[in-house]
Amino acid sequence: MTPDNDASTQRAALRMAFVREHLGTTATAPSAASSDAGFRSYWRSGDGHGHSAIVMDSPPELEDVRPWLRLHQLLDDGGVRVPQILARDVTSGLLLLEDLGGPTLLQTLDRDNAAHWFAQALEQLLRIQRIPPPDWLPRYDAALVRREFGLFEEWFLRRHLGVELDATEQAEMAQLADVLVDAFLGQPQILVHRDFMPRNLMPLPDGVAVLDFQDAVSGPMAYDVLCMVKDAFTSWPAAQVDAWISAYLEAAAAAGLPLPDAAHFRRDFDLIGVQRHLKVLGIFARLHHRDGKSRYVADAARFITYLMQVMPIYPELAPLQALLQRHVLPRVPAMALPA
Known part of the structure; x- marks a missing residue:
């Protein structure tokens, strides 16, 4: 296994553990929802009972999630409609966000x-x-x-x-x-x-x-x-x-x-x-x-x-x-x- 594949497998395992911790043991494996021009990626997972959430994956060595969180708080306090944060693991660079749907x-x-x-x-x-x-x-x-x-x-x-x-x-x-x-x-x-x-x-x-x-x-x-x-x-x-x-x-x-x-x-x-x-x-x-x-x-x-x-x-x-x-x-x- 190449280093890139190994890192990808480790991130997938982290995401799976994260959603099971917060959505329950019936949570589905996160599937790719979207990516952006940076190093963040977005994954959709369900709880097995008809509810879904988005995992924002921001590998700490590539893109620190804390500036995003700080700006989220600033905008939220100002009445701007931003995705609700359901759970966070800042050390791992994982956030569980409100699922706002599919199309932009x-x-x-x-x-x-x-x-x-x-x-x-x-x-x-x-x-x-x-x-x-x-x-x-x-x-x-x-x-x-x-x-x-x-x-x-x-x-x-x-x-x-x-x-x-x-x-x-x-x-x-x-x-x-x-x-x-x-x-x-x-x-x-x-x-x-x-x-x-x-x-x-x-x-x-x-x-x-x-x-x-x-x-x-x-x-x-x-x-x-x-x-x-x-x-x-x-x-x-x-x-x-x-x-x-x-x-x-x-x-x-x-x-x-x-x-x-x-x-x-x-x-x-x-x-x-x-x-x-x-x-x-x-x-x-x-x-x-x-x-x-x-x-x-x-x-x-x-x-x-x-x-x-x-x-x-x-x-x-x-x-x-x-x-x-x-x-x-x-x-x-x-x-x-x-x-």
Whole structure:
């Protein structure tokens, strides 16, 4: 047996012992429910009497479960709908969670129900944004913005496409990083989920529940709105995106959040989006080449399209537009988005 197989067998045995301890000796062997881009995995087990629960498996040597628990408590205290914790073994990195069902919001969204579900998601987002960021929460500071920005060149351009930027291009990218840092730091800083999108929301009869919040930071208020309306895995017509942004601004103002004026918010929204789109391209390439998780890179064209939509609006993005046209579009064409 290889070391990887041995570790997998040991984790399976730990999960089985954990569910039997908390669901009883009739508990079924946990079956894979889902996984994410990190090291966590999720397993469904039943008690043999028609009730089920989810095991979150976070191997301690790979991903400490305590930051997740701390953020869970923060969100729960703030009235955000998060999965209920039924049992925990922090030492082993195992949690037993409320089973919220099968499909995520991403899997159930369509044009007919989008208005309803986006309204439910907005309600939860505003609850998140009204929670004062605690002092222990990491900040979306200049160093983090630049580090994420660098993933695009390191992993997408160099590793995935085999592109090496020349000195002029590197200087232009450094100037762009300054512009994006200013957009991030110039906005009101609030609690940011950092991956608030349909894939991380669960539809429920009374609204939506919020998942995958472990990377939350104190950062710009436009970030989570951007994640929701310019999703990694599905795209919406530009007019619909504009309508959702307007609905957010109206609701955020009513909630007393510290909004800039609409034009300033939209500029920051677009520039913050440029950083996120470039970062995600880098992360998807890294998942493919380093981690063997290749399904994500298929959505690279979506992010290139998001970039191509925004770059002509802002003169400071002209060097990036030229770079994409020179190095990226010939290799990864943009995709057609819904009208």
